[in-house]
Amino acid sequence: MNRLVAAIAASLALGAAATGCHPSSNAVPPPVNRPAGNSTANSVASSTDQSDLAALNADLAGIDAATQAATEDVGAADQAAAENDNP
Amino acid sequence: MNAAKGALAAVAVAAGVTAGVTAGAAGLTGPAFAQTTASTSANTNAGPGTSSRAGGHTLSAVQAKAAHAVSQRVASLNRAISDINANKNLTSADRSAVLQILNGDLSAMNTLGAKIAADTTVSQAVADYRSIFTGYRVYALALPQARLVAAADDLSVGVVPRLTDAQSRLQALLSGKDASKDTPAVQASMADLAKQISGITTAISAGSGQNGLATSILAYTPAQWNANHSLLDPAHTQIQTARADAKAARADVKSVIQAIK
Numbered sequence: 001m002n003r004l005v006a007a008i009a010a011s012l013a014l015g016a017a018a019t020g021c022h023p024s025s026n027a028v029p030p031p032v033n034r035p036a037g038n039s040t041a042n043s044v045a046s047s048t049d050q051s052d053l054a055a056l057n058a059d060l061a062g063i064d065a066a067t068q069a070a071t072e073d074v075g076a077a078d079q080a081a082a083e084n085d086n087p
Numbered sequence: 088m089n090a091a092k093g094a095l096a097a098v099a100v101a102a103g104v105t106a107g108v109t110a111g112a113a114g115l116t117g118p119a120f121a122q123t124t125a126s127t128s129a130n131t132n133a134g135p136g137t138s139s140r141a142g143g144h145t146l147s148a149v150q151a152k153a154a155h156a157v158s159q160r161v162a163s164l165n166r167a168i169s170d171i172n173a174n175k176n177l178t179s180a181d182r183s184a185v186l187q188i189l190n191g192d193l194s195a196m197n198t199l200g201a202k203i204a205a206d207t208t209v210s211q212a213v214a215d216y217r218s219i220f221t222g223y224r225v226y227a228l229a230l231p232q233a234r235l236v237a238a239a240d241d242l243s244v245g246v247v248p249r250l251t252d253a254q255s256r257l258q259a260l261l262s263g264k265d266a267s268k269d270t271p272a273v274q275a276s277m278a279d280l281a282k283q284i285s286g287i288t289t290a291i292s293a294g295s296g297q298n299g300l301a302t303s304i305l306a307y308t309p310a311q312w313n314a315n316h317s318l319l320d321p322a323h324t325q326i327q328t329a330r331a332d333a334k335a336a337r338a339d340v341k342s343v344i345q346a347i348k
Contacts, residue, residue: 052256056344059253060337066176066245067333073238074326076170080163080230081319087217 149212150203153219157200160225164193167233174237176245184305185233192229195222224309231319232304238326239301243291246333250284253340257347265347273346276339283336290329300325 168189171182199219206212223229257277261269291300304322312318 052260053344053348056253056256056340059249059256060340060344062249063246063253063333063337063340066241066249067330067337069174069176069245070238070241070326070330070333073174073234073241074323074330076167077231077234077238077319077323080226080234083159083163083226085220085224085227087220 144209144213146206146209146212149209149216150206153203153212153216154200156216156219157196157203160196160219160223161193161200163230164189164196164225167230168193171233171237174240176241177237178240178244178301181236181240181301181305185236188229188305189233192223192225196225221313222309224312227316228307228309228312228319231323232307235319235322235326236301236304238330239291239304239322242287242326242329242333243301246336247284247287247291250280250287250333250336250340254280254284257340257343260347261343268347270346273343276342276346280336280339280343283332283339286332287329287336290325290332 168186171177171185171189174182177185196219199215199222203212203215203219206215254277257280261273261277300322304319307318
């Protein structure tokens with residue numbers, strides 16, 4: 001009986017070693033050379049979309065800031081021009 | 088520009104009382120010293136001291152008004168110089184030209200203020216006082232010049248490149264992965280975006296060069312403003328047009344982003 005248990009344990013240990021997994025661990029081994037499927041393709045497309053959107057939103061933020069600066073500069077010009085500049 | 092201002096101020100100061108007459112002829116009807124012009128001719132040789140009068144004004148009163156006018160302008164010029172230095176959209180050439188005007192006026196105001204404080208006749212003080220206004224036009228011209236050039240660069244440097252970047256990115260998406268979202272409404276927004284960008288570019292290129300509007304604004308002199316008080320109106324209108332175009336273009340970009348999200 002003890003020999004049978006030892007043989008089974010040895011067999012399990014060999015199998016675990018072949019998959020890179022410790023026999024006492026429940027961790028799932030990482031995928032190695034997994035063929036590309038729909039899930040991977042979607043995640044790449046999603047990443048590109050986020051990048052495009054981030055760039056476009058950065059453009060919008062820059063446009064807003066510069067337009068606001070122009071508004072304030074025109075306001076300051078008007079304010080100065082409204083001052084009395086005659087003796 | 089500073090040379091022109093300096094020459095104008097020198098003429099005003101050297102001409103003494105005559106500067107007041109010239110200023111009056113140019114349409115300057117401000118109440119403060121408008122009635123002193125004629126009487127200063129008779130008081131040109133008035134002796135020194137605060138009791139000297141011209142048109143009812145004592146030397147000390149003229150000096151006090153001058154000190155106030157100079158102080159106001161110095162404060163406003165310093166604020167504008169600080170703002171211009173902090174503006175990230177100004178081209179180095181425009182920043183340099185604007186600062187040359189503002190620092191030139193700042194230096195002139197300080198010099199003129201000291202000169203008026205040391206004047207010993209009412210007529211000289213009045214003439215110098217007038218040149219604070221007619222020789223520099225700090226409020227009517229110099230400060231609006233600086234701010235309008237800054238606004239033009241805000242649009243040409245801060246807005247247009249970002250609009251064209253967004254336009255390129257959106258066009259690429261609509262020609263590629265988001266082709267299915269290129270609806271007539273989206274196409275209309277993209278067409279309007281192109282039109283608005285063109286409108287901004289045209290407005291701020293008015294005059295000569297890529298940023299001709301700023302160049303034109305920077306070239307104006309106090310003498311030109313004295314002859315034409317609407318000198319800056321066309322530039323002001325161009326910038327307002329460009330600003331409205333920028334807002335419309337921004338709305339186009341936003342609507343296309345919403346459509347392809």
